[in-house]
Amino acid sequence: MAFNDIIGHERQKRFLTYLLERGNIPHAFLLCGQEGIGKRKTALEFARRLFCLKKTGCGECRACVKLDRGSHPDLVIIEREGSIGIDNSRMIAKEVSEHPFESDKRVIIIDNAETMTMEAANALLKTLEEPPPYNHFFIITSSEREIPMTIRSRCSRIAFSPLAREQLETYFMTDGDQHQARLLSSISFGSIGCGIFWQDEDNFSLREKLAAAVCGKDKSFVALSSLAERASATDHSVTMYLTFLLSFFRDIFVRKTTGEMSFVTNADLEDLLGDAASDLPWIEGSMKRIQETMRIMRYNVNRWLVFENLLIHVARD
Numbered sequence: 001m002a003f004n005d006i007i008g009h010e011r012q013k014r015f016l017t018y019l020l021e022r023g024n025i026p027h028a029f030l031l032c033g034q035e036g037i038g039k040r041k042t043a044l045e046f047a048r049r050l051f052c053l054k055k056t057g058c059g060e061c062r063a064c065v066k067l068d069r070g071s072h073p074d075l076v077i078i079e080r081e082g083s084i085g086i087d088n089s090r091m092i093a094k095e096v097s098e099h100p101f102e103s104d105k106r107v108i109i110i111d112n113a114e115t116m117t118m119e120a121a122n123a124l125l126k127t128l129e130e131p132p133p134y135n136h137f138f139i140i141t142s143s144e145r146e147i148p149m150t151i152r153s154r155c156s157r158i159a160f161s162p163l164a165r166e167q168l169e170t171y172f173m174t175d176g177d178q179h180q181a182r183l184l185s186s187i188s189f190g191s192i193g194c195g196i197f198w199q200d201e202d203n204f205s206l207r208e209k210l211a212a213a214v215c216g217k218d219k220s221f222v223a224l225s226s227l228a229e230r231a232s233a234t235d236h237s238v239t240m241y242l243t244f245l246l247s248f249f250r251d252i253f254v255r256k257t258t259g260e261m262s263f264v265t266n267a268d269l270e271d272l273l274g275d276a277a278s279d280l281p282w283i284e285g286s287m288k289r290i291q292e293t294m295r296i297m298r299y300n301v302n303r304w305l306v307f308e309n310l311l312i313h314v315a316r317d
């Protein structure tokens with residue numbers, strides 16, 4: 001992995017490379033932009049170049065090898081397991097007060113930082129206010145507005161834009177299936193991570209089953225409940241399937257109002273889209289419900305029950 005292997009984000013990579021070369025690196029960055037587009041990869045690559053004994057991210061020196069194995073003692077990664085709590089912030093505060101072990105710098109990556117509790121955010125803020133000189137923070141989020149302003153204002157902000165369709169298509173053209181690459185680039189909304197999720201056959205087939213279910217192909221409670229159970233298996237899968245459902249209803253709306261297929265995201269589901277002899281109140285009501293469900297899912301709820309409740313309400317008669 002090198003900056004060159006990260007697709008797109010040329011401006012962002014140039015900026016970070018410039019900072020590395022100049023050696024005057026801000027103590028905190030805020031990397032924001034939707035999930036799965038390479039923010040964390042970029043932060044990791046930055047750490048690699050910083051720690052690399054040749055300062056190139058050679059991939060061969062002791063520091064690079066350790067970093068690639070995930071065992072470099074000066075790289076601290078905090079990520080979501082439910083939410084980032086006060087214990088995490090205390091651990092960071094303790095860690096940063098000590099001198100790095102092997103490098104002369106330390107990198108702290110806080111991924112999904114929007115899940116920080118208020119208590120954790122306040123404790124982190126204290127650390128950011130008086131950071132020991134050899135620490136560099138990467139605060140990563142797909143939901144910037146949920147990061148307290150007090151923290152944001154102490155970071156150099158680097159925004160990541162969704163990738164272009166063509167960039168994704170090139171990325172997914174691995175086995176020469178252009179039709180598949182084009183579809184993946186369309187349904188992944190600028191995110192490689194999202195496309196990789198849909199490359200998985202089980203995920204892709206559940207997507208089709210959900211579409212069929214909301215179009216009223218099988219409205220039995222047992223069927224809907226079982227779909228909901230699978231779709232809600234993890235936080236990540238919930239986000240993916242809810243985003244899909246929203247785009248699917250948007251497609252039904254577009255198909256109904258314009259009669260066109262060329263504006264549609266989920267082109268492979270054409271049969272279902274046309275087939276949904278859909279009335280506007282159903283479409284609009286369903287979209288509202290999906291958005292509401294997305295909001296509720298951020299709280300500590302029973303994902304399966306909430307998803308099941310959604311399907312029962314949006315599945316057409």
Ligand SMILES: [Zn+2]
Nearest residue numbers: 052058061064
């Ligand atoms: Zn190296």
